Amino acid sequence: MEKFDAIVIGSGALGASTAFHLAKAGKSVALLDRAEIASQTSARAAGLSGQVRQTEVMTKLAMRAIDKIRRFAEETGEEIEYFQPGSMSVARFPEHAAMLQERLALAKNLGLDVDMISPDHAHELNPFLATKGIVAVAYMRQDIFLEPVQVPRGYANGAKRLGAVLLPHTHVSEIVVENGAVSRVVTDRGDLAAKTIVDAAGGWLSLVASFAGSNVPVVAMRHQLMITAPIEGVETTQPITRIIDANVYVRPDKGGLMFGGYEKDPKPVDVSQMSPSFRIEDLELDLSVLKRLTETVKDQLPIFQQDLKLQEHRGGLPTMTTDGHHILGEAPGAKGLYVLGGCNVGGLSIAPALGEQLAELIVNGRTELDLSPMALDRFAAGMSESEMLEKCRERYVHYYTFRFKDNFSAAAA
Numbered sequence: 554m555e556k557f558d559a560i561v562i563g564s565g566a567l568g569a570s571t572a573f574h575l576a577k578a579g580k581s582v583a584l585l586d587r588a589e590i591a592s593q594t595s596a597r598a599a600g601l602s603g604q605v606r607q608t609e610v611m612t613k614l615a616m617r618a619i620d621k622i623r624r625f626a627e628e629t630g631e632e633i634e635y636f637q638p639g640s641m642s643v644a645r646f647p648e649h650a651a652m653l654q655e656r657l658a659l660a661k662n663l664g665l666d667v668d669m670i671s672p673d674h675a676h677e678l679n680p681f682l683a684t685k686g687i688v689a690v691a692y693m694r695q696d697i698f699l700e701p702v703q704v705p706r707g708y709a710n711g712a713k714r715l716g717a718v719l720l721p722h723t724h725v726s727e728i729v730v731e732n733g734a735v736s737r738v739v740t741d742r743g744d745l746a747a748k749t750i751v752d753a754a755g756g757w758l759s760l761v762a763s764f765a766g767s768n769v770p771v772v773a774m775r776h777q778l779m780i781t782a783p784i785e786g787v788e789t790t791q792p793i794t795r796i797i798d799a800n801v802y803v804r805p806d807k808g809g810l811m812f813g814g815y816e817k818d819p820k821p822v823d824v825s826q827m828s829p830s831f832r833i834e835d836l837e838l839d840l841s842v843l844k845r846l847t848e849t850v851k852d853q854l855p856i857f858q859q860d861l862k863l864q865e866h867r868g869g870l871p872t873m874t875t876d877g878h879h880i881l882g883e884a885p886g887a888k889g890l891y892v893l894g895g896c897n898v899g900g901l902s903i904a905p906a907l908g909e910q911l912a913e914l915i916v917n918g919r920t921e922l923d924l925s926p927m928a929l930d931r932f933a934a935g936m937s938e939s940e941m942l943e944k945c946r947e948r949y950v951h952y953y954t955f956r957f958k959d960n961f962s963a964a965a966a
């Protein structure tokens with residue numbers, strides 16, 4: 554049986570980043586995926602960064618991730634293209650304006666280049682944003698966007714260059730635990746041994762953890778976006794624009810506009826009930842969800858009231874947690890099983906830092922940053938399935954207000 558220092562299950566942004574950073578630390582690594590490498594939810598993301606996050610530790614990690622994207626080619630040997638027009642968060646109600654102001658003051662203290670700007674200035678930066686109904690706008694100048702597949706593919710290729718073994722089309726069906734510690738995985742291409750196994754299985758996170766008897770409480774939620782055909786006047790210098798109470802985002806893409814958002818009646822998906830051959834490309838999409846969301850911002854984004862042709866409609870399965878924090882750490886009860894997920898629809902842009910942190914934890918047994926808010930043991934024992942589902946649903950439905958509302962310093966303490 555082939556033996557590695559570490560086996561990483563899942564080659565999305567989170568798994569590929571972890572594999573790269575473990576290989577960089579000199580570990581022998583196998584990166585496994587039941588599908589093609591870097592082909593599932595990560596490849597379908599919007600590719601937006603949002604460095605102002607709900608807690609201080611998440612904001613620091615999101616900032617670190619952007620710094621690593623800037624140095625990506627140097628660090629991984631893989632080219633990456635990104636645009637840095639910044640992002641704008643738009644408030645249509647006074648309580649959201651106050652929330653943004655408060656959050657920006659905290660973000661500024663961490664060194665982010667952020668300011669409140671006038672609605673007219675926001676319109677100058679993004680001419681597709683009309684000023685009607687806008688109360689306040691926060692401008693985060695260092696935010697970026699990119700074609701998402703570059704992140705997992707780049708890290709997977711970078712890991713391979715450092716000696717990691719990439720195993721696409723390799724389905725893990727069992728994690729063997731002996732005397733309380735993981736020892737090997739069973740796959741449809743044979744068994745592989747390692748004392749460290751990373752579950753970075755995205756929408757399958759809970760299912761894979763359950764192979765080792767671990768309970769990882771996340772809900773996979775369908776999330777979709779559309780990209781219009783090219784529109785005259787769209788430029789990559791126009792900032793990402795988020796309308797926070799409506800929970801929608803827009804950015805330039807391929808000459809057109811990308812539009813995505815968080816609907817009030819989201820669709821949880823239990824992958825354990827899907828056929829074993831299910832792939833993200835088989836996920837049933839529903840364009841009417843996005844059409845309804847465009848209606849909620851017709852005064853601010855009137856362009857979407859026109860009969861626009863689409864060049865793409867895509868979706869995937871990000872995972873929500875009950876508190877909006879990611880999951881990063883060792884699974885209680887299964888020594889050597891590390892879990893990285895609960896991306897809360899923000900895992901692609903923070904993956905460079907989360908993979909680095911997890912590798913640090915695995916290699917050194919600790920991280921310099923206090924990552925206890927992301928530990929698995931934070932979840933209350935005994936929370937019912939329906940309670941968990943409801944909390945995750947609420948996180949999704951009020952996505953941006955949660956991002957800007959939570960008690961930043963207290964949550965980071």
Ligand SMILES: Cc1cc2nc3c(=O)[nH]c(=O)nc-3n(C[C@H](O)[C@H](O)[C@H](O)COP(=O)(O)OP(=O)(O)OC[C@H]3O[C@@H](n4cnc5c(N)ncnc54)[C@H](O)[C@@H]3O)c2cc1C
Nearest residue numbers: 563565566567587595599601725755869896899900901902
């Ligand atoms: C439409 C959309 C827009 C988004 N926009 C953004 C954004 O702008 N910014 C942002 O940061 N995030 C965004 N996200 C979220 C982002 O896509 C996720 O946070 C990120 O992709 C999570 O990466 P992952 O590695 O956990 O998951 P994945 O990319 O899904 O990777 C998990 C992998 O595990 C593999 N796997 C599962 N089970 C097994 C098994 N048993 N054996 C072997 N392999 C297995 C799967 O095949 C898969 O390839 C968006 C998501 C969607 C759907």
